[in-house]
Structures are given as structure tokens and as C-alpha cells.
Amino acid sequence: MQDRVVVITGGAGGIGRACVEAVLDGGGRPVVVDAAPGTAEVPHYQADVTDEERLAVVMADVAARYGRIDVLVNNAAVVRSGDVEETALDDWALLWDVNVLGYVRATRAALPYLRRSEAGAIVNMSSFTAAAGFRRRVAYATTKGAIEALTRALAADLIADGITVNAIRPGTVDTALLASLAAAAPDREAARATYAARQPTGRMVSAAEVAHAVLFLADPVNRSTTGAVIAVDGGISDTRSTPMD
Ligand SMILES: NC(=O)c1ccc[n+]([C@@H]2O[C@H](COP(=O)([O-])OP(=O)(O)OC[C@H]3O[C@@H](n4cnc5c(N)ncnc54)[C@H](O)[C@@H]3O)[C@@H](O)[C@H]2O)c1
Numbered sequence: 001m002q003d004r005v006v007v008i009t010g011g012a013g014g015i016g017r018a019c020v021e022a023v024l025d026g027g028g029r030p031v032v033v034d035a036a037p038g039t040a041e042v043p044h045y046q047a048d049v050t051d052e053e054r055l056a057v058v059m060a061d062v063a064a065r066y067g068r069i070d071v072l073v074n075n076a077a078v079v080r081s082g083d084v085e086e087t088a089l090d091d092w093a094l095l096w097d098v099n100v101l102g103y104v105r106a107t108r109a110a111l112p113y114l115r116r117s118e119a120g121a122i123v124n125m126s127s128f129t130a131a132a133g134f135r136r137r138v139a140y141a142t143t144k145g146a147i148e149a150l151t152r153a154l155a156a157d158l159i160a161d162g163i164t165v166n167a168i169r170p171g172t173v174d175t176a177l178l179a180s181l182a183a184a185a186p187d188r189e190a191a192r193a194t195y196a197a198r199q200p201t202g203r204m205v206s207a208a209e210v211a212h213a214v215l216f217l218a219d220p221v222n223r224s225t226t227g228a229v230i231a232v233d234g235g236i237s238d239t240r241s242t243p244m245d
Contacts, residue, residue: 018211
């Protein structure tokens with residue numbers, strides 16, 4: 001990862017922040033793009049992924065200031081709970097605008113610079129809700145399903161440019177995003193316990209575990225993994241741990 005410039009959208013949040021630390025530990029140079037304000041420790045651009053013009057300015061400035069962009073981690077997303085009727089159409093539109101078109105906008109803005117990298121990579125943050133049906137997550141789940149399809153199609157388009165495109169599918173991770181869901185529940189602590197218990201491993205996935213997988217996909221040594229979805233999910237997508245005997 002030595003000196004690789006890694007742009008992380010949503011880098012001020014739980015998983016994004018862990019990615020920043022993993023890139024720093026690996027000798028790379030993380031740059032955060034987030035709607036929230038940053039701190040002085042890490043290069044930070046305050047930008048909303050719904051603002052295409054601002055993203056173009058940000059990526060151009062990153063490339064000018066740090067000389068290159070090697071990796072884009074599309075990670076900024078929002079969540080709303082509800083079934084198909086109780087989720088307002090405005091919330092459907094917001095989730096698609098941030099969670100899907102936000103990834104598309106950041107990708108379009110970063111591509112001219114990723115093409116100049118010797119080993120360009122895009123890592124898209126998906127979710128286990130793309131793979132398994134969970135109650136009251138219908139709008140969010142559809143955005144994550146779209147991200148996994150986007151990842152495969154984009155990977156095919158960008159093979160000729162030498163850019164890998166992959167997705168990470170985290171399980172339940174203890175971050176502000178999860179806290180916002182727990183806060184909306186009648187009993188916050190009971191909700192948190194349920195989130196841990198629903199993981200087949202019985203514990204939440206750590207943000208550092210997710211960041212470790214991001215680092216694997218961002219590593220210039222790894223040029224043969226593309227169009228893949230890597231689960232870091234404690235088995236929640238694909239296993240059932242109920243005893244059979
Ligand atoms: N926490 C989980 O259990 C979990 C599980 C599966 C997948 N994920 C995915 O992981 C990613 C990160 O989630 P997290 O749990 O770290 O969330 P988080 O809420 O802790 O952080 C999200 C970050 O994105 C930023 N952001 C939100 N909207 C933005 C916008 N429009 N423009 C720019 N920045 C914006 C926020 O300011 C925040 O810093 C998301 O894609 C999420 O869907 C999370």
C-alpha cells in the first residue's frame with residue numbers, strides 16, 4: 001500500500017474511519033470525503049455524494065495535491081427502517097440518491113485519475129441485506145442489491161482499463177449507523193443485544209475486520225480479484241447455525 005492514495009467516502013463514520021486507520025497502518029495515504037466535518041489528522045473534504053459538481057472539484061484537488069488517486073472506497077450511505085408501505089417515497093428516493101447514485105457520482109468523478117494509476121481499484125460497501133431478506137429494511141436492501149449488480153457490471157467495463165471493482169458485504173457492525181437504528185427501537189439495549197444475537201457468530205462484526213478486507217482489495221498485489229463480493233458478515237448471509245440433531 002506504500003504511498004497509495006485511497007479516497008474513502010463516508011470516511012468520518014464507523015467503517016470508513018476503520019478504513020482510514022487500516023490504510024495508514026499499511027503505509028498508504030487516506031483521503032476522506034464526507035458530508036460531516038473532519039479533523040486535522042487526516043486529509044478531509046467536506047462534500048455530499050449527492051453533489052456531482054463538488055465531487056468533481058474534490059477529486060481534481062486530491063489528484064493535484066497528492067499526485068494521484070489509486071483507490072476509491074465507496075462507503076457513504078444512509079439507512080431507514082420500514083416496510084414497503086411505511087417507508088415514505090421521499091425516503092426511498094433519498095436512499096437511492098445517496099447509496100446508489102452517490103457511488104455512481106464518486107466513481108465518475110474519480111475514474112479519470114484511477115485510469116492513470118498502475119493498479120486502480122474501486123471497493124464498494126454493500127450489506128448482508130443484499131443477500132438475505134430482513135424485515136423492515138426493504139428500501140435499504142434494494143440499494144445494496146443494486147450495489148452488488150453495479151460492482152459486477154462496472155468490473156466488466158473497467159477490465160480494459162486495468163481497474164478492479166469489488167464489493168464487501170459486511171454483517172452487523174457496531175457503528176453510528178447501527179446506533180441510529182437501535183435508538184429508534186422501544187428498548188435500545190435489547191435492540192443491540194438482538195443485533196449481536198442474530199449474527200451466527202453471536203457477536204457483531206468489528207469495523208476493523210471490514211477494513212482489513214478493504215485493504216486486501218486495495219492492495220496493488222491483488223490484480224485478479226474483480227467483480228467479486230466478499231462477505232465479512234459472521235455468516236449472516238449464507239449460514240444457518242440452528243442445530244439439526
Ligand atoms: N453498520 C452496519 O451494521 C453495516 C452493515 C452492513 C453494511 N454497512 C455499510 O457500511 C457503510 C458504512 O456504514 P457505517 O456503519 O460506518 O455508517 P456510519 O453512519 O457510521 O457512517 C457513514 C458515514 O457516511 C457519511 N455520509 C452519509 N451520507 C452522506 C452523504 N450524502 N455524502 C457524504 N457522506 C455521507 C456520514 O456522515 C458518516 O460519516 C455503509 O455503506 C453501510 O451501508 C453497515
